Amino acid sequence: MSAVLEIEGLRKTYKSRRRGTRNALDGFDMRVAAGEVHGFLGPNGSGKTTTLRTLLxxxxxxxxxxxxxxxxxPAALPVVAGQIGAIVESPQFFPHFTARDTLDLLAGAGEVPRRRVDEVLEQVGLRDRAGERVKTYSLGMKQRLAVASALLKDPKLLILDEPANGLDPGGIREMRTLVRDLAAGGMTVLLSSHILGEIQLICDSVTIISLGRRVAYGPVSEVLAEHSHGSVRVRLESPTDLPSAAELLDRAGIKVTAQADHLMLAGVEKPAMVSRLLADQGLYVSELAPVAADLESVFLDLTATAPVPGQHRQVDQSTKVGDREVTKGGWGA
Amino acid sequence: MSLYRTELRRLGKRRFTRYMTLLGLLVLAAVIASAFFTNQKVGPDQIAAAEREAKANYQQAVRDTEQARTECERVKADGGSVSSRGFPENCAEIMPPPPEAFDPQWSLPPTFRFHEDFGETLLTFAMLLAVVGFVVGASYVGAEWNTGGMMNLLLWRPKRLTVLLTKLAALLTGTAVVTVLAAALWTLCFWLVGHFRGTTTEVTPGLWRSLGLTELRALALVLAVTTVGFAVASLGRHTAFALGGAMAFLVVGQYGVAIALSLADVRFPDAWLVPTYAMAWIKKQVTLQDYQACIATPTGGCMPDELTITWQQSSLLLGAGLMIALVAAMWAMRRRDVA
Structure with a gap:
């Protein structure tokens, strides 16, 4: 499939006399194919918004x-800007204008037909509140207005940075449906969000960024499979045999976590091997189920941002690709 | 062109633009009303009253002189010192001023002579609208930066200089329209003030031409100051940057400089102050005087030294300030990240 968006080796460095040099983007790569919904994930300060701002x-x-x-x-931005709809970070609008005025002025500046204003207001559910000043809107309503402004151009590429911020559960579901419908209509959507469950539900592929570099990318299913680490749940016919089974598997080099009524195994390449190993010792398996990782655990694992009891992780503390170590980034790194 | 029209609409829709313009026009109206109520037409009755008042003043002066001479002679007869009481040695020297010294002209009520007084009012007009233009210009672009409107616009029109200059063009168009209309109303109103509360005689085509040129210079000053407000706010990406900068410039750069120069006994300290040049621009020239210097006259008198600042000199200074602010704003717009 042809690429709608390609980024190769993108670098952005901030220099400060007092705080030294910080690489916000450190050779970042990204590819978004036409017609897909692409999730763009990363911890706070990892470079997501910098990437989007640079792109725009x-x-x-x-x-x-x-x-x-x-x-x-950016050389050809004036040519393609009319085909890119974008919201970057939190929605910001002039507070004393109404939603309709706001969109009307954007439509005027972008030479978009005025009928689009009503269409997008309807699309994001603001039709009946369009005449009210933006300052009276809740965060969720401002978010809807931001999405409306991005849709105004009927773009080929839609870039949404945290579009579900402030939305109520119904709004999140509506946003999910809207994004899927837009993609079904041929629009390519690049979606940055921290609601990983949503990303897993609606995205075809993802890119995960940490400290300015890509740490994972590809179709969601492949990324999940690649980072499942062979997790397997094992139950035995007799729960009293669990300690001896754990000892046996541990001796076989399998990482075992004992639970009350089952064992969790990690790093199992072939689950059948577990069954054979236990059966040889007269321990019979009643359940042997590979456990699929969810995007949240993959994300936390890849970026090393899972909370650790008793520790306070700092914003720029995450994984730097290449060495797979938790690196303290930030100024002076 | 669509961006220009959109920016004109945006400018007109802004409440701050409307309120500031209204406030400026109300202050101008107050000045006109004040001129109307503090002036009056001078007719035979007013002239007769002035003559009566001048005559009464003369008679009072004669009485006061007589009283002083009597007192002087009394002190002298008592053997006292007249000089210690402020009298001359010869009491006969205490004479009343001549009747001509009491010109009835001085006792006439204030009257608005259009051909003499209207030109002076244009300075007030230009200064007031320049302040309004500065604040509106600063707020127009400052609020756009502050609320994220500029970023939104750049996502639609990713040509930074085009966006900035189109906004400026829309702002200057709006300012020019308001200024021209206000100038026309200002002229009409003061003509009426002259008609009802003074005189509109001696108005020649030459005077109209001169007033027209002064109004054009006033328009140019308003547009230049508006541009500076816009440029400085865009440079700092916040309205407060321009307003705070203007305040700092006035307090430190003008009052501070004025005090320092007077302490240093510098000749013509006003020549270092920007408002002097704005005044010279409107009035065509300003003559500063140094009363500490003595230029001898053929009659043996002493005249203060003078320095004349012309509108051409002012145009160089004001033009340079305008260009520096505008070029800096354009450079920052082109080079700085929008974060």
Missing amino acids: GLIRPDGGRMSVLGHEV
Whole structure:
């Protein structure tokens, strides 16, 4: 499938006399194929928003190349801007204008037909509140307005940065449906979010970024499979045999975590081997089930941002790709 | 063109623009009303009253002189010192001023002479609208940066300089329209003030041409100051940057400089202050005087030294300030990240 968005070796460095140098983007790569919903994940401060801002010409990169819809950006942004709808970070609008005025002015600036204003207001559920000032809106309503402004151009590439922020459960579901419908209509959607359950539900593929570098990418199912680490749940016919089974498997080099009524095994490449190993010792398996990892655990594992009791993880403390060690990034790194 | 039209709409929709413009126009209206109520037409009755008042003043002066001479002579007869009481040695020297010294003209009520007084009002007009333009210009772009509107717009129109200059063009168009309309109303109102509360005679085509040119210079000043407000707020990406900068400039750069210069006994300290140049721009020239210097006259008198600042000199200074602010704003717009 052809790529709508390609980023190669993108670099952005912030220099400060007092705080030294910080690589916000450190050779970041990304590829989004046409027509897919692509999730863009990363811990706070990992470079997600910097990537999006750089892509949209708001930040000047220090290196690398980017292309959108076959055009090199930022040079060709004036050509492709009409086909990119984007919201970056929290929605910001002039508080004293109504939603309709806000969209009307954007439509005027972008030479978009005025009928689109009503269409997108309907689409995001703001039709009946369009005449009210934005300052009276809740965060969720502002979020809907931001999405409406991004949809106004009827873009080929839709970039949504945290679109579910502030939305109520119904709103989140509506947003999910909207994104899927847009993708079904041929629109490519790049979705940045921290609600990983949502990403897993609606995205075809993902890119995970940590400290300015890509740590994982590909179709969601492949990323999950790749990082499941062979987790297997084992139950025995007789729960009293669990301690001896744990000892046996441990001796065989399998990582075992004992639970009250079952064992959790990690690093099992072939589950059948477990069954044979236990049967040889007269221990009979009543359940042997591979456990699929969810995106949240994969994310926490890949970025090393899982909370550790008694520790307070700092914002720039996450995985740096290449050495797979928890690195303390940030200024001076 | 669509961006320009959209920006004009955005400018007109902003409440701050509307309120500030209204406030500026209300202050101008108050000035006109004040001129109307503090002036009056001078007719035979007013002239007769002034003559009566001048005559009464003269008679009072004669009485006061007589009283002083009598007192002087009494002190002298008592053998006292007249000089210690402020009298001359010869009491006969105490004479009343001549009747001509009491010009009835001085006792006339204030009256608005359009051909003499209207030109002076244009300075107030230009300064007030320049302040309004500065604040509106700063707020127009400052609020856009502050609320994220500029970022939104750049996502739609990723040509930074085009966006900035189109906004400026829309702002200047709006300011020019308001200023021209206000100038027309200002002229009409003061003509009426002259008509009902003074005189509109001696208005020649040459005077109209001169007033027209002064109003054009006033328009240019308003547009220049508006541009500076816009440029400084865009440079700092916040309205407060321009307003705070203007305040700091006035307090430190003008009052501070004025105090320092007067302490240093510098000649013509006003020549270092920007408002002097704005005044010279509107009035065509400003003459500063140094009363500590003495230029001898043929009659043996002493005249203060003078320094004349012309509108051409002012145009260089104001133009340079305008260009520095605008170029800096454009450079920052082009180079700085939008974060």
